[in-house]
Amino acid sequence: MNKTIVTAxxxxxxxxxxxxxxxxxxxxxxxxxxxxxxxxxxxxxHIHARDPKTGFPxxxxxxxxxxxxxxREKSDIIIQITTGGFLTMSFEERTATIPALKPEMxxxxxxxxxxxxxxxxxxxxxxxxxxxxxxxxxxxxMKENGVKPEHEIYDPGMLSNTRLLINQGLIxxxxxxDFVLGIRGGIEATPEALLFLKQSADRYFNNYTWSVCxxxxxxxxxxTVGMILGGNPRVGMEDNIFLSKGVLAKSNAExxxxxxxxxxELGKEIAGPDEAREILGLxxxxxxx
Ligand code: ZN
Numbered sequence: 001m002n003k004t005i006v007t008a009x010x011x012x013x014x015x016x017x018x019x020x021x022x023x024x025x026x027x028x029x030x031x032x033x034x035x036x037x038x039x040x041x042x043x044x045x046h047i048h049a050r051d052p053k054t055g056f057p058x059x060x061x062x063x064x065x066x067x068x069x070x071x072r073e074k075s076d077i078i079i080q081i082t083t084g085g086f087l088t089m090s091f092e093e094r095t096a097t098i099p100a101l102k103p104e105m106x107x108x109x110x111x112x113x114x115x116x117x118x119x120x121x122x123x124x125x126x127x128x129x130x131x132x133x134x135x136x137x138x139x140x141x142m143k144e145n146g147v148k149p150e151h152e153i154y155d156p157g158m159l160s161n162t163r164l165l166i167n168q169g170l171i172x173x174x175x176x177x178d179f180v181l182g183i184r185g186g187i188e189a190t191p192e193a194l195l196f197l198k199q200s201a202d203r204y205f206n207n208y209t210w211s212v213c214x215x216x217x218x219x220x221x222x223x224t225v226g227m228i229l230g231g232n233p234r235v236g237m238e239d240n241i242f243l244s245k246g247v248l249a250k251s252n253a254e255x256x257x258x259x260x261x262x263x264x265e266l267g268k269e270i271a272g273p274d275e276a277r278e279i280l281g282l283x284x285x286x287x288x289x
Pocket of ligand 1: 009107
C-alpha cells in the first residue's frame with residue numbers, strides 16, 4: 001500500500017485576515033508556512049499568493065516568484081501552484097505562473113461552476129469559468145512546461161471532463177485527482193458524496209491517485225473518510241482555519257500535525273516529499289539537482 005501524501009494548502013483565496021490573525025499573507029509568511037508544514041509531515045504545498053497590503057488574493061507573478069524561491073531554498077516540499085486563483089481573475093491571470101515558474105505541480109480546475117464565497121458578495125453573481133477551450137489550453141501549457149496537473153473535482157461531471165482529456169490524447173493515466181467537497185456550487189461534504197466520487201472515478205479511470213479536501217468544519221471528518229477509502233488528505237487554512245470547534249489554528253503546521261496524528265491512528269505511514277514524487281510520477285526539479 002502506498003504511503004499517505006499530505007498536502008498543505010496554506011492560504012488559498014477564501015479566508016481573510018479579519019477572520020484569523022494567523023493567515024499567512026506576505027510571500028515570506030506563505031513560504032514559511034509551507035516549510036513548517038513540510039517539517040510537520042506535508043509532502044505537497046498548494047500555493048496561492050496574497051496582496052501583502054490588502055490580504056486579498058493576488059495574481060502578481062513576482063509575489064509567486066518570491067514564495068517559490070524561498071521555499072525551494074529551504075525545503076524539499078513539492079510546490080503545487082494554484083491555477084484557480086480567485087474566481088474574478090481571468091484565465092490568463094490565473095495561469096501565468098505555469099510558463100513563468102514551471103512548478104512541479106499545479107491545480108487544474110475541471111469545469112465551470114457557481115462558487116459562492118460567503119464573505120465576498122461579488123461571488124454571488126460570478127461564474128468560476130473553466131471552459132473546454134480553457135481546459136485544452138491549460139493542459140497543453142502544463143505539458144509544455146513539465147507541470148503535473150492535480151485535477152480538481154468539485155462535481156461529478158468534472159470526472160467525465162477529465163476522462164475526455166484522456167480520450168482526446170491530451171493527458172495520460174495515471175491522473176491525480178483532488179475531490180473538493182462542500183463548496184457552495186459544488187458537491188456537498190458528506191461520506192456518501194465522497195464515496196460516489198470515488199466509485200465514479202473507479203469507473204472512469206484505470207489508474208489514478210487521489211486526495212480529498214473539504215470546506216471548514218468538514219475538513220477533518222472528510223479527509224478521515226478519504227484516508228479510510230485509500231485517499232490522501234489535504235488540509236490547511238485555504239479550506240479551514242479551525243483546529244477544533246472554536247479554536248483557531250495558529251499555523252498550518254498545527255493542521256498538518258492533526259491529520260498526521262489521525263493517519264497514524266488509522267495505521268497509515270506518511271510519505272516524505274521524495275516518496276510522494278515517486279508515487280505521483282514526478283521528476284525532481286532540475287534546478288534542485
Ligand atoms: Zn487553491
